[in-house]
Amino acid sequence: MSIDAIRRIRRFNRAVTAEVGALDTSFLGRGRPLGAARVLNAIGHGRGEVGSLRDYLGLDSGLLSRLLRSLEEEGLVVTLPHPQDARRRVAALTEAGRQEFAAYEALSNDRAAQLLARAPKGDDLLRAMDLVATALGRERIAIEETDPRSEAALHCLTAYYAELGRRLATGFDVALSRDPEAADMMRPRGAFLVALSDGLPVGCVGLKGKGGDLAEIKRLWVCPSARGLGLARRLMEEAEAAARDLGITTLRLDSNNALTEALQLYRRTGWVEIDRFNDDPYPDHFFEKHLP
Amino acid sequence: MSIDAIRRIRRFNRAVTAEVGALDTSFLGRGRPLGAARVLNAIGHGRGEVGSLRDYLGLDSGLLSRLLRSLEEEGLVVTLPHPQDARRRVAALTEAGRQEFAAYEALSNDRAAQLLARAPKGDDLLRAMDLVATALGRERIAIEETDPRSEAALHCLTAYYAELGRRLATGFDVALSRDPEAADMMRPRGAFLVALSDGLPVGCVGLKGKGGDLAEIKRLWVCPSARGLGLARRLMEEAEAAARDLGITTLRLDSNNALTEALQLYRRTGWVEIDRFNDDPYPDHFFEKHLP
DNA sequence: ACATTTCCCTGACTTAAGTCAGAGAATACG
DNA sequence: CGTATTCTCTGACTTAAGTCAGGGAAATGT
Structure with missing residues (x-):
């Protein structure tokens, strides 16, 4: 485990932290706190059940509940009881919610496209990213x-x-x-x-x-x-x-x-x-x- | 600009966000808010002047001031007037501060080493990380x-x-x-x-x-x-x-x-x-x- | 020498995020 | 059938982060 390897990994971390932060910042542009945006996006990606949202986002039950209420008040989300188990609830996007979700998706895609555009050798970079993502997400x-x-x-x-x-x-x-x-x-x-x-x-x-x-x-x-x-x-x-x-x-x-x-x-x-x-x-x- | 490329970049972003988050979480283990930890580390990495700290960390002047005060109260940092310009101030680590900084460095190094240890083909991964970091930090x-x-x-x-x-x-x-x-x-x-x-x-x-x-x-x-x-x-x-x-x-x-x-x-x-x-x-x- | 600017600081806010206890409804269990 | 358990919600907190307006000391410009 050489010092050099550790230095290189830490340099990678620094470079990538800036990128991640920039994406978060672009998400704030929609006038909604990051927490609410994350919930909206998770629902958009098919995570309807409140329990699975909680696990996925790592949120406290009270906090998630409040975030869901605020999205409901905005008219972006509706929650209904689970058909099989009425204790559980399922959140779904309204039409307005789908549009808002699409706007977030567009932001993500734009950032990805920008990154690719300023990259030198598109395909080498993508291959390297695949390798890193696979190793990290093993x-x-x-x-x-x-x-x-x-x-x-x-x-x-x-x-x-x-x-x-x-x-x-x-x-x-x-x-x-x-x-x-x-x-x-x-x-x-x-x-x-x-x-x-x-x-x-x-x-x-x-x-x-x-x-x-x-x-x-x-x-x-x-x-x-x-x-x-x-x-x-x-x-x-x-x-x-x-x-x-x-x-x-x-x-x-x-x-x-x-x-x-x-x-x-x-x-x-x-x-x-x-x-x-x-x-x-x-x-x-x-x-x-x-x-x- | 293919859809596939954008999907791959977004997958990379997700994989790497988890990694960055894990590093932040490990930093919280030292019983200090992340903001204060970031300031301490920036000083440790040689950024003594308050102005340069503000630029580097992107903090409001009032907020940085308060974070510096809290580090001073902990006995980790001392601030002195700048020798050439007494309006400016320069922060430096005390002996206790240096130890605390070393502890953060050890945490960072550990995380990097862990990542490397669970990686399949060490050198391929490092090369891929170098390429990504260089492209992002161009x-x-x-x-x-x-x-x-x-x-x-x-x-x-x-x-x-x-x-x-x-x-x-x-x-x-x-x-x-x-x-x-x-x-x-x-x-x-x-x-x-x-x-x-x-x-x-x-x-x-x-x-x-x-x-x-x-x-x-x-x-x-x-x-x-x-x-x-x-x-x-x-x-x-x-x-x-x-x-x-x-x-x-x-x-x-x-x-x-x-x-x-x-x-x-x-x-x-x-x-x-x-x-x-x-x-x-x-x-x-x-x-x-x-x-x- | 005096006004202006620069720099950092304090105090008084707001907002976001997160924690915890307990209530209320529905389901599962014996 | 009654009790225990599960699930989500509300209310009452705490903490972190960030904003903004000014104030005092030092430097700069005229």
């Missing part, structure tokens, strides 16, 4: 089951194919590979998982089943800025759990010699190499694992 | 004249030699090159400039003189995370200004074909290519510029 990476045709899934798959094209000596053309049907990677036959870090897709894995007790793992991918966090392992564990849940007892997968990290992961996590089980042109390694 | 990069043997200068020169070693087809060995005497790059014969971003050296340039009206530009370097910001140009302008100040009328420099950005910069800023003027083994391009 414990907040959520793995979710989704439709393999969802926006998040397509984001990952596009990046995955592009990476295969770069890494395989032969290049890669999806059309030549056996692209699974979406229905094979959805319940009840299979599943598709994406890893989301604060909403940004950073990894995926597919479980492709045919209805029997045999299934295949496909499309395991982790985005470069999220590598080294053990995310691939987590994705595989979740995929195996989903397989068990579907009554699957044997898993298979194919891979390529160029994908060294993946091969290493499979060998370390109980997969055994078997003979070729398909005629797909790209893979040259084949694995199997029996689920207990 | 307008705060200061160019200072320094001893070519100072810590900051050596930091730059070491990185410069390493980079030459990587980029030149022949490799690079300082011993074979004509390494200037330190005295040739200091007043009154020459000068050495470093660019500091929040204290971190991010670039340098040397002006090597022999006492006459001819001098050479040497060791122009900008660290990778600060490229694309026009820093090399600024360094060259400052070096030329220093040369004029020293009464120098003709500047020369040598460079290598592999250093394309540098060659481009020279050609665009009024340098003309001339014949080889030394027998150094590394350069293959030679330039001259007359100062008006």
